[in-house]
Amino acid sequence: MGPEYVEVKKEDFHKYADRGIQAGHCMLYARLPGHEFEGCDLRAAVLMQMRFDGHLGFPGGIIEPGEEVLLGLIREMVEEINFDSDKIMLSEHNHVVTHWNPKGKILLHFYALEVTEEQIRTIEHRALDSIDFGEEVMGMFRVPLYTMSDGCRGFPTFIKHSFVGSAYAQLRRGLLHAGIMSEDEIKAAEAVSCTGKSL
Amino acid sequence: MGPEYVEVKKEDFHKYADRGIQAGHCMLYARLPGHEFEGCDLRAAVLMQMRFDGHLGFPGGIIEPGEEVLLGLIREMVEEINFDSDKIMLSEHNHVVTHWNPKGKILLHFYALEVTEEQIRTIEHRALDSIDFGEEVMGMFRVPLYTMSDGCRGFPTFIKHSFVGSAYAQLRRGLLHAGIMSEDEIKAAEAVSCTGKSL
Numbered sequence: 001m002g003p004e005y006v007e008v009k010k011e012d013f014h015k016y017a018d019r020g021i022q023a024g025h026c027m028l029y030a031r032l033p034g035h036e037f038e039g040c041d042l043r044a045a046v047l048m049q050m051r052f053d054g055h056l057g058f059p060g061g062i063i064e065p066g067e068e069v070l071l072g073l074i075r076e077m078v079e080e081i082n083f084d085s086d087k088i089m090l091s092e093h094n095h096v097v098t099h100w101n102p103k104g105k106i107l108l109h110f111y112a113l114e115v116t117e118e119q120i121r122t123i124e125h126r127a128l129d130s131i132d133f134g135e136e137v138m139g140m141f142r143v144p145l146y147t148m149s150d151g152c153r154g155f156p157t158f159i160k161h162s163f164v165g166s167a168y169a170q171l172r173r174g175l176l177h178a179g180i181m182s183e184d185e186i187k188a189a190e191a192v193s194c195t196g197k198s199l
Numbered sequence: 200m201g202p203e204y205v206e207v208k209k210e211d212f213h214k215y216a217d218r219g220i221q222a223g224h225c226m227l228y229a230r231l232p233g234h235e236f237e238g239c240d241l242r243a244a245v246l247m248q249m250r251f252d253g254h255l256g257f258p259g260g261i262i263e264p265g266e267e268v269l270l271g272l273i274r275e276m277v278e279e280i281n282f283d284s285d286k287i288m289l290s291e292h293n294h295v296v297t298h299w300n301p302k303g304k305i306l307l308h309f310y311a312l313e314v315t316e317e318q319i320r321t322i323e324h325r326a327l328d329s330i331d332f333g334e335e336v337m338g339m340f341r342v343p344l345y346t347m348s349d350g351c352r353g354f355p356t357f358i359k360h361s362f363v364g365s366a367y368a369q370l371r372r373g374l375l376h377a378g379i380m381s382e383d384e385i386k387a388a389e390a391v392s393c394t395g396k397s398l
Contacts, residue, residue, distance in 0.1 A: 037251065037334040045333060050249075050340035052236065053347060054356030121327070124338075128323050134244060135236040139323075139340025141249035142333060148252060157253030161360050162393075194361075 005099040005166050008107065013098060020105030024073030025060030025167070026090065027112040027174040030120040040146035040154065044180050045120045048171070049080075050138040055164035058110075058171075059083070059137075069109050080137050081123065082130035088115060088123075096177045099166045108166050112174040143171065145180060147189060155181075156192035204298040204307075204365050212297060212306065219304030223272030224259030224366070225289065226311040226373040229319040239345035239353065243379050244319045247370070248279075249337040254363035257309075257370075258282070258336075268308050279336050280322065281329035287314060287322075295376045298365045309369040311376055342370070344379060346388060354380075355391035 008016055028047045035042040051057050059080045063072035074090055077083035094111040101108065115123070127133065127140050148154045159168065175181040207215055227246045234241040250256050258279045262271035273289055276282035293310040300307065314322070326332065326339050347353045358367065374380040 032333075035333075042333070050343075052343060053352035054343045054354065054360075055352075124327050125324065128320070128327075134231075134234075134241070134341060138343060139338060141338025141340065144249075144251060144253045144337060153252035153254075155253065157361060159253075161253075162356060 004103070005101055005108075005169055008098045008100045010095075010098070013107065016100045016107045020107060022063040022069060022072075022107045022109065023061060023165075024063055024069050024076065024109045024111065025058040025170060026073060026077060026094070027058055027096075027110070027170065027178075028115060028120065028123055029112065029174070029178060029180070030115050030117045031180075032117060038148070040148060043145045044178070045117065046143040046145065046171075046175070046180070047120070047123065047140050048143055048167075049140045051164060052136050052138060053164065054162070055167070056161050057164040057167040063109075073109070073111065078130075080130055080132045081127040081140065082133075083123070084126060088113070088119060097170070097173045099169065101166065104165075106165075108170075110166075110170045110173065112177055114178065145175070147192075152192055152194040156189040157194050159189060160194060203302070204300055204368055207297045207299045207306065209294075209297070215299045215306045219306060221262040221268060221271075221306045221308065222260060222364075223262055223268050223275065223308045223310065224257040224369060225272060225276060225293070226257055226295075226309070226369065226377075227314060227319065227322055228311065228373070228377060228379070229314050229316045230379075231316060237347070239347060242344045243377070244316065245342040245344065245370075245374070245379070246319070246322065246339050247342055247366075248339045250363060251335050251337060252363065254361050254366070256363040256366040262308075272308070272310065277329075279329055279331045280326040280339065281332075282322070283325060287312070287318060296369070296372045298368065300365065303364075305364075307365050307369075309365075309372065311373040313377065344374070346391075351391055351393040355388040356393050358388060359393060 030045045032042045059077050061076035074085050090113050094113045096110050096112045099108045144154045144158045146154045229244045231241045247255050258276050259272050260275035273284050289312050293312045295309050295311045298307045343353045343357050345353045
């Protein structure tokens with residue numbers, strides 16, 4: 001058994017793309033400086049979704065044969081979350097990381113796009129009227145990005161959910177890339193075992 | 200160690216209520232007859248939410264001392280999902296089950312309210328403008344209520360997520376109560392171990 005996901009450099013994309021299929025996903029986020037709730041710093045609104053298959057993941061999907069990755073990703077975002085690509089620009093500058101899954105023979109491109117708090121709210125509203133809403137996408141939510149006073153609830157509890165494909169690895173990279181969380185903070189949350197159910 | 204949750208009859212509510220605190224939660228749902236996606240019968244739009252603590256749960260919360268359970272639940276629904284209590288009536292007829300948690304000393308009242316597909320869409324839109332959105336509530340989604348062709352994705356995958364308190368027991372009872380799923384279907388989904396990650 002080899003590794004589940006291998007990081008691939010830009011110059012090698014074409015080698016892997018020829019061996020399988022490609023997908024693109026995007027983390028949309030807005031910083032929320034000074035926003036606190038119950039003593040927790042909310043940090044940012046980072047959007048993920050409940051998918052048709054019951055896993056958590058990011059908006060995006062499979063790139064069609066011959067389609068440019070960025071254009072395919074934008075097409076998927078229009079379908080899944082009614083993304084307003086005229087008003088919000090996603091570009092190759094927003095590329096964060098690309099993973100190759102040797103078992104599934106899929107090259108997974110991941111982007112992260114920062115928007116304003118007002119834009120995040122518009123994105124959340126528009127998503128409910130997407131073509132795919134209620135079918136491929138069951139709903140969007142913001143990721144809890146703090147650890148509550150019991151040392152367990154919040155981010156440590158959230159990351160125990162089941163994520164599709166490389167979505168958790170992508171969230172991790174996205175949070176580091178955006179400087180929303182540090183490697184140490186993420187590792188500390190990963191080390192917490194949340195066995196007790198909260199009320 | 201006694202049982203985690205004990206079902207309590209209406210005539211005994213007062214005995215337990217005196218020993219601890221009370222909470223009320225509600226499953227809002229709309230039937231979606233004839234709605235299919237990728238060969239799966241969608242059945243219904245059943246709303247749950249991503250909570251501040253990272254668990255999945257139903258709208259609702261703690262009843263204040265001296266407050267009527269139903270009124271407290273409606274107050275919480277107004278706060279959490281901007282529930283339009285003038286247009287949508289929640290009553291004692293919608294009560295499904297009440298559980299006592301001996302460890303937490305909490306009496307958990309559960310209601311299920313059927314609305315139209317149009318009302319569910321309005322509820323989803325309004326929820327984004329609630330007082331608690333982005334704080335106590337991180338987003339709403341529909342529960343996947345089918346099993347996909349691999350026998351794993353969909354409902355069996357969904358129920359592996361972490362739920363707050365008795366929320367999973369409540370979902371189970373709500374689905375049976377509404378006739379959306381049978382006991383046999385739920386047991387079959389519970390027996391599936393979804394170890395492989397889907398792409």
